[in-house]
Amino acid sequence: MEDNANQSDLFEKVLSKAVLKQEVYKNTFEASKLFKEVIVEIIDEFKKKLSPEEKRITFEYKDKDAFEMELKFAGDVLIFMMHTNVFEFSRNHEIMRTNYIHENKQRSYCGIINIYNFLADSFKYNRENDVGYLIGRVFINKENHFYIEGKKELGLIYNNFQNNILTKEAVRSIVENAILYTSNFDLLTPPYDEVKEVSVLEIQANIDNILLKTGKRLGFKFQADSDNLNA
Numbered sequence: 001m002e003d004n005a006n007q008s009d010l011f012e013k014v015l016s017k018a019v020l021k022q023e024v025y026k027n028t029f030e031a032s033k034l035f036k037e038v039i040v041e042i043i044d045e046f047k048k049k050l051s052p053e054e055k056r057i058t059f060e061y062k063d064k065d066a067f068e069m070e071l072k073f074a075g076d077v078l079i080f081m082m083h084t085n086v087f088e089f090s091r092n093h094e095i096m097r098t099n100y101i102h103e104n105k106q107r108s109y110c111g112i113i114n115i116y117n118f119l120a121d122s123f124k125y126n127r128e129n130d131v132g133y134l135i136g137r138v139f140i141n142k143e144n145h146f147y148i149e150g151k152k153e154l155g156l157i158y159n160n161f162q163n164n165i166l167t168k169e170a171v172r173s174i175v176e177n178a179i180l181y182t183s184n185f186d187l188l189t190p191p192y193d194e195v196k197e198v199s200v201l202e203i204q205a206n207i208d209n210i211l212l213k214t215g216k217r218l219g220f221k222f223q224a225d226s227d228n229l230n231a
Helices: 002-049 099-103 120-124 168-184 200-205
Strands: 059-065 068-073 076-082 109-119 133-140 146-150
Touching: 002 059, 002 068, 002 076, 002 109, 002 133, 002 168, 068 168, 076 120, 076 168, 109 120, 133 168, 146 168
Parallel strands: none
Antiparallel strands: 059 068, 068 076, 076 109, 109 133, 133 146
């Protein structure tokens, strides 16, 4: 009898965790679809505001697959990428010290949508050595509450896990602030000593594919912008 009881208890624990993760995954996948919908709307609105002289400025949306979408505007690209796994915040994370999590530990299990910023030219010219930056990541739990770790505009205003619910209005605000941050996050020239040498082979291969990486803060400490993702 004891073995049967232990087996039943094990089954219930496995089943409970599986159901929890399915709920989180479903919410995250629905959120990903909501991001796509909002981005398409924003792109259409931007295009309508362009004057004939401004039509050369790029505003494009690309649906990469079920988990990834691309927003291109001016010289930048934002990639929104949903991770297919479910994660729990680490024990040392500030979220784990909140009453919201203490009341129900299952709330700490989340899906993630990462937001990356790249230079549009990195893709246009196939500069495979160029780098992009994670400017934010959206955590979504079983109750459809969300929390963002991110740079400035993103991280500072979406850190109330208990009260933030991922509505269409919230998604629009996240996308707009990601665009705003990216627009203010300018390309800086790297230190001279890091780019002063180039080989004949690299020049002959193709000037656009030089092994010298291009990135908005390459050659500088990205932490100068913010000490960590929460800043």
